[in-house]
Amino acid sequence: MFASLMSFDIKTLLVAVALATTLSAVTRILLWRTHPGIPGLGHWAGASVLGTMALLMIAMRNVVPEWLALSLAQMLIAMGFILMWDGFRRFVGRAPLSRPILMVLIVFAIGLIVASNVLQSLTFRASSNALWIALLSAMVAQELLSAARPREIAMRVSGWLYAISAALFFVRGFAVATGDAIVDPWNPDGLAALLLFWWLCFTMGATLGMVLMASERLQKELDHQASHDPLTGALNRRALLMFAEKELARCRRNGQPLSVLMMDLDYFKAINDHFGHQGGDEFLCRFVSSSQRVLRTEDVFCRFGGEEFLALLPGITSEQGLLVAERIRSAYRSEMENITTLSLPFNATVSIGISQYRPEEEIDDVIRRADTALYQAKANGRNRCELMEFCGAE
Incomplete structure (x- = not known):
């Protein structure tokens, strides 16, 4: 050589x-x-x-x-x-x-x-x-x-x-x-x-x-x-649905529960009117950061649309999901408390609906039931978490 x-x-x-x-x-x-x-x-x-x-x-x-x-x-x-x-x-x-x-x-x-x-x-x-x-x-x-x-x-x-x-x-x-x-x-x-x-x-x-x-x-x-959503950095709806199908299939194989949290920021239109769209964007970003501090690394969190967010919780029952939802709600309220106390006639809060998948359901069915629970939370006064199966108190 x-x-x-x-x-x-x-x-x-x-x-x-x-x-x-x-x-x-x-x-x-x-x-x-x-x-x-x-x-x-x-x-x-x-x-x-x-x-x-x-x-x-x-x-x-x-x-x-x-x-x-x-x-x-x-x-x-x-x-x-x-x-x-x-x-x-x-x-x-x-x-x-x-x-x-x-x-x-x-x-x-x-x-x-x-x-x-x-x-x-x-x-x-x-x-x-x-x-x-x-x-x-x-x-x-x-x-x-x-x-x-x-x-x-x-x-x-x-x-x-x-x-x-x-x-x-x-x-x-x-x-x-x-x-x-x-x-x-x-x-x-x-x-x-x-x-x-x-x-x-x-x-x-x-x-x-x-x-x-x-x-x-x-x-x-x-x-x-x-x-990913360009504003908040959370997963977008398209990516969420891809992850959701995989997680649902895995939970079916392993016999594990899976819960869905559907979240919506309360009074978001009023927030936008009061602070402008740039201020509204800040509220969205702060909600994402406070929620991600609560969620586990294996949980899937996305911006579902507008001021709506969704989280998949693999291995979590609906009762456990209710506890997670309460922690998310409290974390966001604490995050925004100092900002909104003197600026708005109401606190910046979030309403959350929770559902757990059933063996015969597809992911769209689970999301639909979580969405129904979310509307129940809105109807019951906002700033609360509701299970589809029953009404949860604050």
Whole structure:
């Protein structure tokens, strides 16, 4: 393997790496410009541009003083990997690198460059550069592999690409530092040739991975928009009905109960008239947040339409559902008490109807009975919870 790589024209391989890096930069810039809202894409594009500039500096080592060209290339590579790491942190939802960490990394990189020039050692420059790339590649791999979920294949594959790259560069840096490797770029040993060939493959693979990760992120956002209410963030009616069929089938198989809560904010038209639609939206959002604090993670909560909301409670009987409904009602009243006391002639409250599915029913039948119980709660004075089977007191 090493022999075949060494017999290949090294200049041709270097040109291929330069072309791949340039095309990668163009691709990442276009990806960022097309989807500017995705965190991290701008950092990826910037890192790729810095990598291209580093190759340009290396190519100009016979045009400008060699120490200057190599120092600039080393700095550009260092900054590019810092930018790449920060971009991946942003992409996976972690905090950006803090200013102290950035300063430490930059000062350390500058220190390596200064030491390379003071020592006038190509060996030190090559080994420190390889170990720097290995370190930051390992950090990127850790970010991706720890954040990737089972279905995020592109992120997992990209993480392993960076992990392999980190291992290869570590071996290269250690081999150069111990004097077991040749550092002449125009007459490389087998490991250096392998590393150069790997970098060609890695550049194309990493860029493809970025495109696929961005595509997965966009698909996830589209799925979220299709299944969630844009105002409150709760599930929408379409998504609720999909979940409801699955939950009903599961409860039938396991012989478990399932209860439905139908909720409607009281006096919502008056709230809109008093506060305006923007104020009404705030009431809706606060109801959702207060309700979700009461519900379990396995419960399904949605905005059913207007000021109506619905919750599916798997494994919960109607009597238990009544207790949950009372907690939701109390939580919302407490949430809005301070806001509405002096502003409205009535408190912001919610009425709730509860029903439990029967083995012969479909989900529409259960919802219809919960809706009937809700109207009973409205007729009995609002701000109360009612079971379809009987009238519950406040």
